Amino acid sequence: MNKTELIEHISTKADLSKADAGRALEAFIGAVKTTLKKKGSVTLVGFGTFAVSERAARTGRNPRTGEAIKIKKARVPKFRPGKALKDAVN
Template sequence: MNKAQLIAQIAKSSDLTKKDTQAVLASLQKVITKSLSEGDQVQINGFGTFALSYYPARAGRNPQTGEAIEIEGANKAVFKPAKALKDLL
């Protein structure tokens, strides 16, 4: 499902227009992004939690040259589904 299909499904199952649904989805994305960038997690009961996870630096290899390189550590966004969502899947 892509973003346009998601907007269409949400609009279909609610009393919102596609334009309003698109605005709500954009706002949700902004709020989650802002919270994660500030180091906070976003928990949606019954759905799951968006959080940051730190992946430490590690050794890697350049696939073209075979040269050993150091891959920097980084924070990555992760999603942990709630038990209710896991049970449905």
């Protein structure tokens, strides 16, 4: 499912116009991005948790040349599914 299909699904299930569903989805995505930028987390009970993790600096290899390269530390978004989501998938 891509973003357009998700907006269509939301508009059908929530009895909204596609424009309203699109704005709602954009607002949700914006809220998650803003919270993660501030090193916070977003928890949707039963669905899962969006959080930020710190990845340490490390040494890697260029696959073409085989030479060692330094990879900087980075903050990476993560998602941990909740129990209800896991149960729904299984």
